[in-house]
Amino acid sequence: MPDIESLLTEKRTFKPDPAFVKQANWNRRKAAELRELGEKHPKRFWAKMAKENVTWFSPWKKVLDWKPPFAKWFVGAKTNVSYNCLDRHLDGPRRNKAAIIWEGEPGDVRTLTFAQLHREVCKFANVLKSQGVKKGDRVALYMPMIPELAIAMLACTRIGAPHNIVFGGFSAEALRDRIEDAGAVAVVTADAGWRRGKPLPLKDAVDNAIEGVESVRSVVVVKRCGPEVPMRAGRDHWWHELMADASAKCPPAKLDAEHPLFILYTSGTTGKPKGILHTTGGYLTHVTTTAKAIFDLKDEDVYWCTADIGWITGHSYVVYGILANGTTSLMYEGAPTTPGPDRFWDIIERHGVSIFYTAPTAIRTFIRLGDEHPKSHDLTSLRLLGTVGEPINPEAWMWYHRVIGGKRCPIVDTWWQTETGGIMITPLPGAVDTKPGSATLTFPGVKAAILSEEGNVVKPPNGGLLAIQQPWPGMLRGIWGDPKRYRETYWSKWKNPKDTYFAGDGAHKDKQGYFWIMGRVDDVMNVSGHRIGTMEVESALVSHAKVAEAAVVGRPDEITGTAIVAFVTPIGGTEAGDTLVAELRRQVTKEIGAMAKPADIRFTDALPKTRSGKIMRRLLRDIASGKETAGDTSTLEDLSVLAKLRESDEG
Numbered sequence: 001m002p003d004i005e006s007l008l009t010e011k012r013t014f015k016p017d018p019a020f021v022k023q024a025n026w027n028r029r030k031a032a033e034l035r036e037l038g039e040k041h042p043k044r045f046w047a048k049m050a051k052e053n054v055t056w057f058s059p060w061k062k063v064l065d066w067k068p069p070f071a072k073w074f075v076g077a078k079t080n081v082s083y084n085c086l087d088r089h090l091d092g093p094r095r096n097k098a099a100i101i102w103e104g105e106p107g108d109v110r111t112l113t114f115a116q117l118h119r120e121v122c123k124f125a126n127v128l129k130s131q132g133v134k135k136g137d138r139v140a141l142y143m144p145m146i147p148e149l150a151i152a153m154l155a156c157t158r159i160g161a162p163h164n165i166v167f168g169g170f171s172a173e174a175l176r177d178r179i180e181d182a183g184a185v186a187v188v189t190a191d192a193g194w195r196r197g198k199p200l201p202l203k204d205a206v207d208n209a210i211e212g213v214e215s216v217r218s219v220v221v222v223k224r225c226g227p228e229v230p231m232r233a234g235r236d237h238w239w240h241e242l243m244a245d246a247s248a249k250c251p252p253a254k255l256d257a258e259h260p261l262f263i264l265y266t267s268g269t270t271g272k273p274k275g276i277l278h279t280t281g282g283y284l285t286h287v288t289t290t291a292k293a294i295f296d297l298k299d300e301d302v303y304w305c306t307a308d309i310g311w312i313t314g315h316s317y318v319v320y321g322i323l324a325n326g327t328t329s330l331m332y333e334g335a336p337t338t339p340g341p342d343r344f345w346d347i348i349e350r351h352g353v354s355i356f357y358t359a360p361t362a363i364r365t366f367i368r369l370g371d372e373h374p375k376s377h378d379l380t381s382l383r384l385l386g387t388v389g390e391p392i393n394p395e396a397w398m399w400y401h402r403v404i405g406g407k408r409c410p411i412v413d414t415w416w417q418t419e420t421g422g423i424m425i426t427p428l429p430g431a432v433d434t435k436p437g438s439a440t441l442t443f444p445g446v447k448a449a450i451l452s453e454e455g456n457v458v459k460p461p462n463g464g465l466l467a468i469q470q471p472w473p474g475m476l477r478g479i480w481g482d483p484k485r486y487r488e489t490y491w492s493k494w495k496n497p498k499d500t501y502f503a504g505d506g507a508h509k510d511k512q513g514y515f516w517i518m519g520r521v522d523d524v525m526n527v528s529g530h531r532i533g534t535m536e537v538e539s540a541l542v543s544h545a546k547v548a549e550a551a552v553v554g555r556p557d558e559i560t561g562t563a564i565v566a567f568v569t570p571i572g573g574t575e576a577g578d579t580l581v582a583e584l585r586r587q588v589t590k591e592i593g594a595m596a597k598p599a600d601i602r603f604t605d606a607l608p609k610t611r612s613g614k615i616m617r618r619l620l621r622d623i624a625s626g627k628e629t630a631g632d633t634s635t636l637e638d639l640s641v642l643a644k645l646r647e648s649d650e651g
């Protein structure tokens with residue numbers, strides 16, 4: 001059986017800058033030592049990290065209890081996440097340092113020092129208690145990107161009430177599903193949040209979502225935008241009113257390392273969303289260690305991850321992994337292009353951001369908007385860049401390196417998932433050479449391989465299925481309420497060995513052992529017996545000077561099995577015409593080969609995306625094959641895009 005063919009060859013290599021290496025938290029020597037320890041004794045490696053990076057109230061009896069697919073890390077140990085993010089920084093110089101610098105979309109700015117954030121968290125923890133929330137109860141958070149979201153999360157962790165954050169862009173229906181499935185007893189929300197200059201209502205959606213949901217006893221509402229919202233007596237309370245009377249004393253609960261920390265829902269290819277469960281000690285160890293090593297966090301840094309806290313990236317690397325290291329985390333409420341296309345660069349300049357972590361889709365948007373916007377700002381405060389969420393095409397990587405990083409900042413392309421909790425495959429910025437488009441190597445203590453459908457190791461440079469071959473501390477502990485689905489989705493792809501985790505991504509390793517992620521395996525096309533990753537075709541298209549963004553899907557074809565359809569957003573409008581079609585076909589032929597040449601190329605000024613920026617290929621596949629859109633479109637950012645794409649087909 002042919003493995004997924006890997007056709008993209010990227011030869012550029014970037015060595016860490018000696019000046020960066022000199023100051024790196026993990027330089028080449030330290031990284032090599034830890035990598036060796038991680039390979040030979042993964043449990044010893046993670047135990048060392050847990051001791052160095054996390055404060056425990058009492059020690060573990062056993063590092064790992066592994067009964068595949070169920071893991072317990074740091075068995076018997078006790079800790080508290082909010083203690084690690086706040087209290088332990090209060091006795092030294094970090095006490096009055098900014099923990100959160102927040103900027104609202106209208107331009108309002110708030111700074112909370114570690115001491116101030118601690119105070120707010122303790123007060124809100126007491127508010128939760130006053131609302132009857134007990135250890136183990138689930139609390140749903142449906143909020144804009146405002147400091148109260150971080151405060152509410154940390155307050156939940158303080159009393160051991162797992163949070164269930166639902167991204168503010170989800171509909172009332174999606175919210176209801178998630179509240180019901182988690183059995184939340186309380187909901188924290190806001191009247192609305194600012195998005196593209198308008199208030200995005202949230203409380204209204206909560207009212208609709210919890211109508212008839214018996215588990216929910218209490219709703220706490222932050223006043224953010226000011227519109228009138230109906231408040232139901234006995235159930236709904238204003239945040240500011242409850243906080244006014246709350247005590248600022250709340251000792252952290254001493255929680256078991258395996259105490260549930262949060263549930264976060266993620267969509268699968270089929271069925272209802274899966275409630276991914278993460279627990280306390282292992283998760284905290286994983287995110288704190290990776291953040292320090294990969295983002296090279298220092299006390300002087302202003303770190304900015306642009307992800308919404310409603311996604312795993314925000315949980316792990318806006319809040320927990322960053323604050324646990326005592327680092328200042330910048331939070332921004334609004335849209336990247338409000339009021340103008342330079343908003344991000346303006347924020348970086350004004351706040352002196354030194355570490356910037358964003359998604360390839362954002363980078364491609366900025367490329368399209370034009371270099372003049374970043375170039376009109378002083379970005380010299382930046383010293384490290386990161387990407388996450390999807391494969392980054394080498395040309396976007398090079399633009400990021402050149403235009404945003406001024407050729408001086410290392411780029412960490414970090415591969416991980418909601419399920420992995422923390423980063424798994426990544427460069428270490430002071431120790432690993434980077435190649436545009438490659439997430440490079442596993443983080444020490446993580447073991448991954450490329451396997452065939454049968455479970456054999458695929459020889460480089462051929463592609464196959466990405467597998468994780470041993471448990472890691474940040475791993476999901478299950479799907480909420482559904483152990484069977486947990487086992488089937490992640491641990492049943494290969495019969496032997498039965499402790500191999502199926503990530504659902506296609507990838508290949510090059511001869512140097514570098515990982516190249518090729519996208520979800522359900523996006524892999526089989527064209528004339530050649531299995532080709534959609535990402536590789538997209539990357540070829542995007543490398544054309546006139547292309548801003550491209551999405552490629554397969555449609556059934558009588559002769560070739562699958563024919564490739566490309567949806568392309570050209571720079572400078574959709575009136576691009578036949579010459580560009582011909583040029584793009586040639587480009588793909590040149591970059592990859594004639595078998596990867598798209599049968600159809602359609603120009604569009606927007607692609608259907610989820611609110612987290614992922615292209616919804618499922619919808620494009622339907623359009624490409626002329627089908628009515630079946631299935632769920634509730635996560636689509638802009639529904640009108642679908643209608644436009646269909647028109648472009650008819651026109």
Ligand code: WT7
Nearest residue numbers: 388389390391413414415416417418505517520
């Ligand atoms: C999927 C996980 C945890 C990050 C936010 C998304 C894709 C993630 C990369 C990367 C190539 C990536 C994978 C993965 N992905 N990072 N650096 N290079 N692909 O979390 O929604 O759980 O999605 O995102 O396909 O399986 P998620």
